Amino acid sequence: MQINADNLIDETNLLHRTHLLLEQHRAFSNQHGEHFNIFSILRMERKEVETHSRFIYELLNHHGRHGMGTTFLEMFITDVLSLENPQGKYIVKREDSIDEDRRIDFTIESADTLIGIEMKINAADQCNQLHDYYIDLEKRAPHKKIHLYYLTLLGTPPSPGSLNGLTDNKYDLIAFNSHIVDWLTSCTKEAAMKPILREALVQYKLLIEKLTGQRQEFNMELAKQLASNSNDLKAALAIENAIVKSKIMLQERFWTMLKQALENQGKAVTIYGGKSVKVISQNYYQNSKGNKNIGLKYPSVNTPV
Template sequence: MLTKEKEIKVHALISQARTLIDKHNAIQKSTGGLFNIFSILNMERFEVKTHSAFIYELLNPQGSHNQEKVFLKLFVEKVLKIKDLDYKNIIVEREKSIGKYGRLDFSIENDDILIIIELKIDAGDQDEQLKRYDNYAKTKGKKYKIFYLNLYGDEASEQSTGKGDSKVNYKIISFKRHILKWIEACIEKVALIPNIRESLNQYAILIRKITNGINGGIEMELKDLLLQGDNLEIADKLIQAVSLAKAEIEFKFWKEVHNTITSRMIELNFTDDEVSNDFNEEWLENIIIRRKKKSGEVELYYTYGKYLGKQLKFVIGKDGYDNNIYCSIALYDLKEDEWVKYKKDFKDLADTVEKLGFNKKGIFRYRHLNYDLNFNNKIYKLLDKEEFSKAVESISKEVLEIAEKVSKSDEFNKLVK
């Protein structure tokens, strides 16, 4: 428990930080710093249409920027940390099909080396994805490097890399650290070319937004504030409480959604998984762990009969990456206590579920809800009672519409026992 003196210092620190942030926001507002074309067009988190396309245009020596290999060289030096690369016969490709091995997000290749870059914003890892790329690279008969690019610098899953001695050797790069620094270096290079410079500035703003970053100016001012007196110690204690506070907000949200939809879900012949949906301390702790790691799901579960001896689960959840909450239809094996992949034997179920609007994602079939609720950077909105109620109402309505469609599907119900 904080002493009275410490409590006064905490309030003073928060007040000073609030003043700096308000000043920064006022400057952003007056200078148009909040204007971002990617956000306006709702293209913030599209891997292929936004990030892959924009990055490739910069890396491509024949790109419309007309800067030849300037951006590519900065990328190799500042992001990949590769020295002495021969650019003479360099080939940069995007979404390259490699047959049975899959499709490469990016490849940079010359006579001596193949560089493979896998880009992740919201999508999960595919089965043996990096392992397949590794096997493909070995067929090229030259040196190769594999990079795993994601928002924060998280590791790839064992599902993608394999285990033990067979695990793929790869390097991690992130938008938050590497790509942002590269874009800032590119901005310096084209400081006198307005169109390119401002496009890069817009993308830098986008990266900071989706990685919960802040403008460099306010960041330095806040740093200087923390270095005064014992402010850093006080801030450290505040940080420890932040994850618990955020988790508490999300905990209340899921509990309220569960309370709102369950009676109707039962009417639609779904069974509430009361053990899984038990809102206790363990549930709260699970949220803290998941959000801290930025991986793993927080989910509500309902059962809808069985298919070939496996339980059919209707899941409402949110993992560490996806921008929106999703619903999914998954198979669960009670005997083995594990989720079951949609195998070839389950093709009739997979086809039926996909007809109901669910997409493929690993072992699940899922669909995102339209209401945008990212618990990483939009959870503050839920502190407002009206925003909280609006979010619960909107999410619940969408979930029940999907559940009703599933429940009333004759084709789906023919498969269920």
């Protein structure tokens, strides 16, 4: 095997310059303490009910401790849901039951309108979920306008199983990375004279930007560098190929060590998803990335003969 010295120098130089760029980015990105995020510190970033549902509901609740009355709610209706802002009393509910086992994340009701919002952070769709929610809203308010929304990090559509034939004109998509971020920006401006509330909104907005991949200044700067220099781009592609091979090596090492540890405990271990540990490690990255049907197996109970 021959190694081209010039190519190796290019790749080494790129790694060094990338490391320097990353260090500069880390220092700059935290100059105002952006890395100090209370949601991240408490490991609550992706908790759908305890974090996102509670925080958003508190803002929508006109009796909320924010002391802003219906300001945040009215902006939510017009800016996020794109609905006219009807006059009169609103009733906002969180975790609103539709049956014994399921709850819609938010409902907002006025004299002539009933709004349902189903939110997904990590959870998968349930069978017939959006279909059943729409039917339930119609039954509750047969003489009101029904609006159903599906809120995800990036505006991902619901699964066919959740819709169960529910047509596109029966629901709308809204997204954290656009609708909610813009709404939080507006809320922050409204809360300018309430510094504690304002900073809480800023913290939550930073969390949403992190979850939706919007805080990627380093990636953009590096992408510009690679696009402007053909040698750097060639070096990056070589590094990319090497990274895949290193991942395969690390996964092979993991399965080998785990297999040995189990066998040392007297387990009759077999490999599934391929002929060997090496094959399943290669297949994971090269043939079907993310395939969960690979690994090791052994009897959990010794069956009497």
